[in-house]
Amino acid sequence: METIKITIDNKQVEVEKGTTILDAARKMGIDIPTLCHMRLDDLNIENKPGGCRICVVEVQGRKNLSPACITKCDNGAVIRTHTPRVMNARRTVMEFILSDHPKDCLICPKSGTCDLQDMAHRLGIREIPGQEIAAMSTYRKDTSPSIIRELDKCIMCRRCEMMCNDIQTVGAIGAFNRGFMAAVGPAYEQNLEYSPCTYCGQCVAVCPTGALTEVDHTRDVLRAIVDPAKTVVVQTAPAVRAALGEEFGMKPGTLVTGKLVTALKELGFDYVFDTDFAADLTIMEEGTEFLNRLKKFLNGDKNANIPILTSCCPGWVNFFEHNYPDLKDVPSTAKSPQQMFGAIAKSYFAEKININRKDMVVVSIMPCLAKKYESQRPEFAVDGNPDVDYSISTRELANFIRQANIDFVNLPESDFDRPLGESTGAAVIFGNTGGVIEAAVRTAYVLYTGKKLNRLDFTELRGMEGVRQATIDFDGFPLNIGIAHGLGNARKLLDEVKAGRSKFHAIEVMACPGGCIGGGGQPLHHGDSSILKARAAAIYEEDRNKPIRLSHENPYIIQLYNEFLGEPNSEKAHHLLHTHYFDKKAKIIVKQ
Amino acid sequence: MSSIKIELRQEDLNKIHEICDSFNNEPLELINILHRTQEHFGYLPAEVQEAIADKLNISTAQVYGVVTFYSFFTMTPKGKHPISICMGTACYVRGAEKVLDEFKKELAIQVGQTTPDGKFSLSSLRCVGACGLAPVVLVGNKTYGRVAPDDVKVILKEYE
Numbered sequence: 016m017e018t019i020k021i022t023i024d025n026k027q028v029e030v031e032k033g034t035t036i037l038d039a040a041r042k043m044g045i046d047i048p049t050l051c052h053m054r055l056d057d058l059n060i061e062n063k064p065g066g067c068r069i070c071v072v073e074v075q076g077r078k079n080l081s082p083a084c085i086t087k088c089d090n091g092a093v094i095r096t097h098t099p100r101v102m103n104a105r106r107t108v109m110e111f112i113l114s115d116h117p118k119d120c121l122i123c124p125k126s127g128t129c130d131l132q133d134m135a136h137r138l139g140i141r142e143i144p145g146q147e148i149a150a151m152s153t154y155r156k157d158t159s160p161s162i163i164r165e166l167d168k169c170i171m172c173r174r175c176e177m178m179c180n181d182i183q184t185v186g187a188i189g190a191f192n193r194g195f196m197a198a199v200g201p202a203y204e205q206n207l208e209y210s211p212c213t214y215c216g217q218c219v220a221v222c223p224t225g226a227l228t229e230v231d232h233t234r235d236v237l238r239a240i241v242d243p244a245k246t247v248v249v250q251t252a253p254a255v256r257a258a259l260g261e262e263f264g265m266k267p268g269t270l271v272t273g274k275l276v277t278a279l280k281e282l283g284f285d286y287v288f289d290t291d292f293a294a295d296l297t298i299m300e301e302g303t304e305f306l307n308r309l310k311k312f313l314n315g316d317k318n319a320n321i322p323i324l325t326s327c328c329p330g331w332v333n334f335f336e337h338n339y340p341d342l343k344d345v346p347s348t349a350k351s352p353q354q355m356f357g358a359i360a361k362s363y364f365a366e367k368i369n370i371n372r373k374d375m376v377v378v379s380i381m382p383c384l385a386k387k388y389e390s391q392r393p394e395f396a397v398d399g400n401p402d403v404d405y406s407i408s409t410r411e412l413a414n415f416i417r418q419a420n421i422d423f424v425n426l427p428e429s430d431f432d433r434p435l436g437e438s439t440g441a442a443v444i445f446g447n448t449g450g451v452i453e454a455a456v457r458t459a460y461v462l463y464t465g466k467k468l469n470r471l472d473f474t475e476l477r478g479m480e481g482v483r484q485a486t487i488d489f490d491g492f493p494l495n496i497g498i499a500h501g502l503g504n505a506r507k508l509l510d511e512v513k514a515g516r517s518k519f520h521a522i523e524v525m526a527c528p529g530g531c532i533g534g535g536g537q538p539l540h541h542g543d544s545s546i547l548k549a550r551a552a553a554i555y556e557e558d559r560n561k562p563i564r565l566s567h568e569n570p571y572i573i574q575l576y577n578e579f580l581g582e583p584n585s586e587k588a589h590h591l592l593h594t595h596y597f598d599k600k601a602k603i604i605v606k607q
Numbered sequence: 608m609s610s611i612k613i614e615l616r617q618e619d620l621n622k623i624h625e626i627c628d629s630f631n632n633e634p635l636e637l638i639n640i641l642h643r644t645q646e647h648f649g650y651l652p653a654e655v656q657e658a659i660a661d662k663l664n665i666s667t668a669q670v671y672g673v674v675t676f677y678s679f680f681t682m683t684p685k686g687k688h689p690i691s692i693c694m695g696t697a698c699y700v701r702g703a704e705k706v707l708d709e710f711k712k713e714l715a716i717q718v719g720q721t722t723p724d725g726k727f728s729l730s731s732l733r734c735v736g737a738c739g740l741a742p743v744v745l746v747g748n749k750t751y752g753r754v755a756p757d758d759v760k761v762i763l764k765e766y767e
């Protein structure tokens with residue numbers, strides 16, 4: 016490693032050659048403000064267009080100020096980060112940005128977590144010169160099932176474009192126009208709904224301003240709770256419990272499962288259940304489907320559809336429907352846990368408590384924005400009554416809890432209600448990349464070999480590497496597993512499947528980098544990837560602490576099959592718990 | 608590609624494929640491909656952009672981004688009599704902007720637009736190399752020199 020010596024703010028330091036001024040300064044604990052720049056270390060995600068110029072610093076001997084995020088340190092460089100000239104320049108830059116930005120903070124969904132608002136505050140901006148005469152660029156507001164776009168608030172950092180194109184390889188949005196009217200959006204400035212958007216929400220997760228936010232359903236949920244005629248049932252996804260605490264100032268990676276249940280009860284939900292129950296159910300259905308396909312495959316059936324692809328991530332489902340419609344028979348037909356839960360709540364559970372499904376409202380708390388869209392898919396409704404009525408994000412729930420004046424940090428813990436609140440460690444790890452397949456392997460191993468597992472932690476399936484593979488010994492049979500998180504990584508594995516070159520028997524895909532713990536509805540990470548790692552560790556901790564860690568040993572799952580569904584993959588199970596996929600690729604029609 | 612309905616005639620689709628093929632379907636050649644396509648069709652409607660994106664295997668958002676970034680690309684069809692006003696330095700200092708404003712007023716359209724009846728469209732150009740005649744206006748292939756705002760009505764009359 017070649018190193019160089021530099022001086023920042025009168026302190027000497029040795030850094031690796033090629034280090035940017037920003038990184039060198041951060042290492043020394045010097046905080047240079049940034050806006051457009053963002054990096055998630057372990058995920059190989061970086062945005063550095065060098066566009067906003069908030070990060071400028073003075074480098075001795077250079078006439079112009081240099082943007083710290085894209086300027087590499089020269090040997091012997093003398094850098095000063097907060098001189099009066101620098102401060103003056105930063106304020107000018109900020110005033111310029113704000114001159115074309117609405118002053119909507121009062122009702123902006125991002126208020127309090129907005130990087131731009133923070134920066135205005137940090138730089139002490141009190142007025143914006145020229146405001147009276149300058150016109151502002153305006154755009155139409157676009158509301159899709161999951162995401163709201165208010166481009167008036169776009170500062171052209173282009174983080175969303177980077178996520179959608181470089182990381183997700185979806186290309187739903189891109190920069191258009193130039194200068195004053197430049198913004199990021201779908202082609203022809205049409206609505207997101209008509210683009211190939213997967214609703215993964217990764218653009219929302221990185222947008223520093225209120226330009227991209229989720230559709231807020233907390234008002235609808237409140238109305239349902241207030242309505243005495245409705246029985247309101249709530250389910251909460253695994254990744255929520257590992258992140259919600261952050262919204263209340265708790266350390267990233269703090270598990271808040273028990274407090275979460277108490278908060279939901281205080282908010283007035285009639286039954287507080289767990290999506291993890293449905294995750295266990297997913298393993299039963301998907302695992303059985305996988306073993307059936309595998310048997311066919313080993314008997315030489317060319318149409319066995321191996322590798323099986325997981326189907327519990329709706330962002331990923333949208334992706335292959337748009338981009339690989341010719342492979343639409345390859346993913347498992349099992350619905351996502353959210354939808355399995357809704358279908359069981361409005362049939363099995365509604366029968367149990369003797370109410371009509373129309374009088375039941377199912378709310379889901381999700382780390383995910385794609386789940387909003389998924390819950391609105393017409394095939395997931397019975398006579399127009401959706402299985403899941405409202406899907407709200409971790410962030411929306413946090414707001415809801417704050418509105419109710421609940422002192423979250425000091426809440427006592429409580430347990431989920433029965434029967435749909437009982438779950439195993441296998442279900443919890445659905446929140447992490449690799450978790451679904453690990454849970455499936457645990458149960459499939461037992462069902463396939465008829466033997467007991469002598470270990471439950473398949474650490475070879477864990478980690479943050481974008482594409483991973485492992486071979487698991489199924490009692491002499493080497494089972495090849497592929498894992499991808501982030502849709503660009505999924506594309507790599509899918510291209511192999513499409514070309515008939517895949518060596519895998521099963522592949523897990525999660526649309527979001529890190530899996531659901533890094534979902535588009537989670538508390539904002541503000542570019543700090545250590546937060547994602549802490550959440551992942553918390554999920555594995557919850558798994559370890561669970562008395563039961565195999566999905567097929569969940570007593571309430573066994574009861575559900577005994578009382579209601581019969582066998583996994585039975586006709587009734589198929590009807591309620593499985594789905595099919597659509598070809599959504601746009602086609603060019605030849606005019607006659 | 609996006610999921611709006613795209614309809615094209617077979618011969619137009621063939622032409623687009625031919626142009627893309629001649630650049631080896633190389634996404635880095637997008638600007639040149641768009642140039643050639645616009646030369647052929649006169650403008651770059653959404654359908655054409657979709658077909659190019661599909662052929663090059665890139666996103667339509669990317670194609671649209673390039674089309675809207677460079678002012679020489681247009682998404683609206685040119686009028687029957689395309690009017691171009693030179694905005695080069697010589698023409699500019701001799702009052703081209705006033706001439707342009709007069710055209711805008713008379714036709715009630717902006718630069719880059721076409722009149723609703725499809726008759727006239729308006730664009731601005733960089734120096735056309737006839738600085739001695741500044742300010743210069745082109746209507747179709749015909750060149751008008753030393754144009755004053757008052758001449759605008761007279762010019763338009765010729766095409767009625």
Ligand code: SF4
Nearest residue numbers: 179212213215216218
């Ligand atoms: S939600 Fe995902 S696919 Fe849609 S625009 Fe954002 S990053 Fe792209």
Ligand code: SF4
Nearest residue numbers: 169170172173175222
């Ligand atoms: S929409 Fe948000 S993330 Fe995208 S460029 Fe604008 S400010 Fe940046």
Ligand code: SF4
Nearest residue numbers: 328330383527531534
């Ligand atoms: S990875 Fe999880 S959070 Fe992200 S789109 Fe998929 S299901 Fe939603």
Ligand code: FES
Nearest residue numbers: 051065067068084
């Ligand atoms: S943060 Fe460096 S240019 Fe925007």
Ligand code: FES
Nearest residue numbers: 693695698734737
């Ligand atoms: S500037 Fe108009 S012709 Fe040269």
